[in-house]
Amino acid sequence: MALVFQILDVDYFLNGDKPVVRLFGRSDAGNAVCVLCRDFLPYFYIRPKNEEALDDVKEILSIEEAEKLLAIGYSTKKTRLLKITISKPQDVPMIKEQLLSQGIAEEVFEADILFKNRFLVDHDLHGMQWAEADVVKTSTSTVKVPAFEMKSIKPMDRKDNAKLSILSFDIECVPSDPNRPLDSKKDPVVIISLSFNVPYRGTTSIVQVAKPVNGKGLQGFPNEKDMLEGFLRVIDEYNPDIITGYNINTFDIPYILERMRVHGIPPMLGRCKDKPAYNKSTGVTQESIIPGRVVADPYQILKRDPRIKFSRYDLNTICKVLLGDTKMDVEYREMPKLWNGPLEGVLRFAEYARKDAELNLRLVVEKDMLSNFIEIAKVSGTVMQDTFGGQTLRIDNMLLYEFRKRGYVLPAKPDANLMNKRTNEREKAGLKGATVLEPKKGLHAEGCILVMDFKSLYPSIMRTFNTSPDSLLVDDSVGEFYTSPTGAKFVPASVHEGVFPYIVGKLLDSRSEVKGQMKDADGEMKKILNARQYALKDLANSFYGYTGYLRARVYDIRVASTITAIGRENIEKTKDLIENNFDIEVVYGDTDSVFIKTKTTNLEDAKKIGEDISKFVSERLPGFLTLDFEKIYRTFLILTKKRYAGWKFEFGKNGWEDSIEMKGIETVRRDWCKLVSETMRTVLDIILKEGDLQKAVNETKRVIIQLRNNEIDFDKLTVVKGITKSLGSYDGMLPHIELARKLAQRNPHDPPKIGDRLGFVIIKGNQMLSKRAEDTKYAKDNKLQIDSDYYINSQVFPPVERILSSVGVEKSEVFGSGRQSTIADIMFGTKRKMKHEIAINYGTVAGWEGLVCQKCAKSHPRMPLSGRCECGGPLLFSYQGSAAQKVVTE
DNA sequence: TGCGAGCGGGG
C-alpha cells in the first residue's frame, strides 16, 4: 500500500548485525507512523594504500571500485577510490581508524556522516518533507506507533505541514535545604504542568501534583514516583510530535531524567520502546533527545535568533514583550513555603506551574516559533531536531546532496592536526574581514542621509565570480580564469559552475519565487511561505561563513579571503562611483552598506535620489551585485565605527513613519540604572529631532543638578542583581553580595537566598563602593543620602559624555566650570554650532494628494516647517480628497 | 583596546 507522510525524525536500531532505519512521521490521515527500512547499510570511501590488507578486515561486507572527484581544487580528473560497506554504523569510526593507522588507507572520505543523514541524502529525502512510501503493515516491539515495512520511498512536492501536536510542560521542584542549590539527586519534582495545542481528552492543560489533591484540571498523586509514571502515561497517550518547555534542554528534561533514574523508571518519553530519552551535554551546550519526537526549547530559539534581541531572556520578560502577559507572581524563595504549607498554597503553586506551561505553548503557537525550523529542515534536508543546532550541519548536508549528485566525495571533518594547521595558516596569512569606511563623525543634520545596502553581498559575490572550493584553479589546466584581488584563481562558470555558487544561486532564485507566491497566498500557507523565504535567505547567507569556518569540511581560506577582498573592493568602488557622479558625500559604510548625505530635507526628493543612485550604481557593478536603497535618516549621529543613531523615516501603510534607530549605542544595560537609559534617550532625541545641542547639554546639567539635590526617585537609581550561588562562594567584592550579607545580619531569620534578586542604590559614605550598596526600600524608609558623585561620575555621565563629545561638547560645559573651547575650536578657531536647523519636508507621495489640517480642514500641498497648520492644528495625510489617515508629526 | 573569567535560563 502507499503511505504518505511527513518525515519528523529518523534514527535506526540494530536487528542482530543489521541496521534498521526508522522514519517517524505524521501520515496524510493524521496518524503518527513509523516506517522501517531494512536494506540500507553504512559505507564510506577510502583512497587505498595497501589494498590486499583489506581482505583481513572481517567487518567489511563489500569493496567496490569508485571513481570520484575531490571537492577542493578544480579538476576533471577522477580519483580511484574504494567504497567500503560494513554492517553496523557504530563500527565505522573504529574501522576508519584501523584502516588509517594500519596503512591500509591513505585517506578516508564520508566516514563521519551520521547514518540517518546518509540515509536521507541517498534517498533524496529531506527532514519535514512529505514522502510516499510503498509499505506493508508490520508489527515490531521497538516502537509505540503503527509500523510499516518499506519497499520503496520517494520524495513528494508538497509545501504544507501535517497538523503537529505539541506538548508544553514545566516542572517545579523545591530544595530540601533552602540555602543550597537544587540537587536532582535528592530534591524531588513536586509539580508537572502540561499544556496541549490539540486538546488532550478535551482539555488544554493538566497539572500533576505529587500530593493527593484533586480539582479541575488537576491530577493528584501519592508521591513523586507515581506522578512521574503518570507523566509518562499522558505523554504516551497524547503522543506529541513536539515537546516544548522553557529552558527544558538544560533544566526540566535533565532534571526529570535524573529523578526517573533515582526511582528506577525507564525514561521512555519517545516513540520507541527500546531507546530512552537522554540529554547530551557537550561543553556548555545541552540538548535533549527524545526519539521519534522533536524537542523545541523557546529559550534557546530566542537566544539564538539574530533578528531580535531582548534585554533579558527569562520567561516573564519574554512573555511581557511578545504576548503582553506575565507569569503568576510567585517568588522562588516562596516555593518551599507554598508546597509545605496549607492546601491553598499548594493549589496556587499548581496554577503558577500551569500558567508557565501555557505561556510557553502560547509563545510557540502564537509567535509561530517553529515554522522557520520546519522550513530550514525542508530546504537543508536535516531532520527538524538538528535544525536547532548550528549552521554547519545544515550546510554539510546541502553540500553532500549536491557534491554526491555530481560524482564528488566530501572530505572528513578536520581532526585536531588539521585544525592546528588551519589556525597556523590563518595566523600567517590572516583572514582579512570586511571594510568599515571611516565615519565622518558627529551630527549630520543639514540634509537627509540615505542608507544603501548591497543585497545579499557575499552570496552575490560567490555567484558573480564563481568562487567555490571546486572551481578554485590550482594548476594550469585551464587558460581562462578570473584572478581575485588576493591572487586566487577561479575557473569561470562556463568551464565549471562551482557547487557553492550553484547552491546559493538556487536558494536565492527560489527565494524570489517564494516571495512571488506569497503575494497570492494567505493564512497558514502565507506563514509557511514567509518562513521558507527567510530560511532560504538564512541558508544562502551562511555559505560564505562556512568556507572560513575552521571546523568546516570544505574549508578553504583562499575562497573565504577572496570573497571578503572582493567585498572590500566593491564598497570602495561604490563610494567612488557615488561621489564622482553625484554631488554628494558618503559619510559612512560598513561591509555591505553605504550612508550617503544628501543636500535635501525633502523626504520625497531624498527617496528619488536614493532610487537614482541605486539604479546608477547597480548598472555599473558586475554580475549579481546590486546596491539597494534601504531607508532614510533625516538626521544621523555617528560616534565611531559601528556606533551610531539615526532618525529614521519609512513610508508605510500609514504614510511616513518615523523612529529613532540605534546601532551599537546601548541605552539599556543590566548594570545601568533607569536614570541612565532615560537621560541617554532624551539627549539623543533632542540632538536628532531638534538639533539643539545647547538643550541637550542643559538637559544633562539638569539631571546632574537633580542628582546633587537628591531630587531623583530612588527607583530610577536602582540596579538589580541576582544571587547565583551561596554567599560564601563569592571571592571578589560585589555590591549586591555585600548587601546580601548585610541583610542577612539585619534579619537573621529571613536572609536572602540563592535565586533572590536584590535591587540596590549606592549611598554616601567613606567605605568602599561595594560596602555602600543599600536596599532601595530600606534607603528610602530611612531617608539615606545617595552618593550623587557616584551616580554622576560612574553612571550617567560616561555614556552621555560619549554622545555629547561626538558633537563637540566639552565636559566642562556640562559641569559649568567656565566656557572652554573644544580642541577643534582651538585648532581651527571655529565656534561650534550649538543649534542645527532640522527642517523636514515630507513631499507628496504618489497616491497621496497632500495634507489636510484636522482642526480647520485647510489643505496643504507640502508639510510646513513647523509641522503644523497655521491655526496650530495637526496635519493628516489626505487621500483622494477626503480620508485623512494619520497624524504625521507629534 | 584587548584578555580572561563568569554567567545565562530554570527551580
Add this chain to the structure above:
DNA sequence: GTGTACGCTCGCA
C-alpha cells in the same frame, strides 16, 4: 552516537 558544540558582558591590566 559514522559524536566533541556558545557568546556575550564585565572587570581588570
